[in-house]
Amino acid sequence: MGISKHTDGDFLTVLLLDHRIGGLQVLHQNRWIDVRSIAGALLMSNDKLKSVEHRVLANREGPRVSVACFFRIDDLQSSLKTYGPIKGLLTEDNPPKYRETTFNLFLTTT
Numbered sequence: 812m813g814i815s816k817h818t819d820g821d822f823l824t825v826l827l828l829d830h831r832i833g834g835l836q837v838l839h840q841n842r843w844i845d846v847r848s849i850a851g852a853l854l855m856s857n858d859k860l861k862s863v864e865h866r867v868l869a870n871r872e873g874p875r876v877s878v879a880c881f882f883r884i885d886d887l888q889s890s891l892k893t894y895g896p897i898k899g900l901l902t903e904d905n906p907p908k909y910r911e912t913t914f915n916l917f918l919t920t921t
């Protein structure tokens with residue numbers, strides 16, 4: 812089973828890749844690039860930490876196991892808070908590219 816092109820909507824995804832079957836690809840400069848598993852490596856996706864578009868190809872037969880941990884807000888109080896670019900990363904040369912929003916609004920409008 813594959814997964815079509817998407818970005819993860821959470822804050823951070825930690826993914827334990829299936830190193831035998833593979834299939835995960837990221838979109839880089841309009842080309843799909845295979846993601847290879849590197850033992851012990853941690854792959855992480857204002858645009859300094861950008862969620863990369865990715866997909867999974869069902870290109871080989873056999874069981875494929877990957878474990879994704881999605882870190883996201885999951886309580887009512889936090890989901891109503893306003894979030895925006897990290898102020899410490901903003902400068903005159905790097906102004907905010909995104910407006911402030913709540914997590915609920917982000918989920919329903921992206």
Ligand SMILES: O=C(O)CCC(=O)C(=O)O
Nearest residue numbers: 814819828835867877879
């Ligand atoms: O299974 C994978 O390699 C990626 C899974 C994924 O992209 C997802 O669950 O959002």
Ligand SMILES: [Fe+2]
Nearest residue numbers: 817818819865
């Ligand atoms: Fe994903």
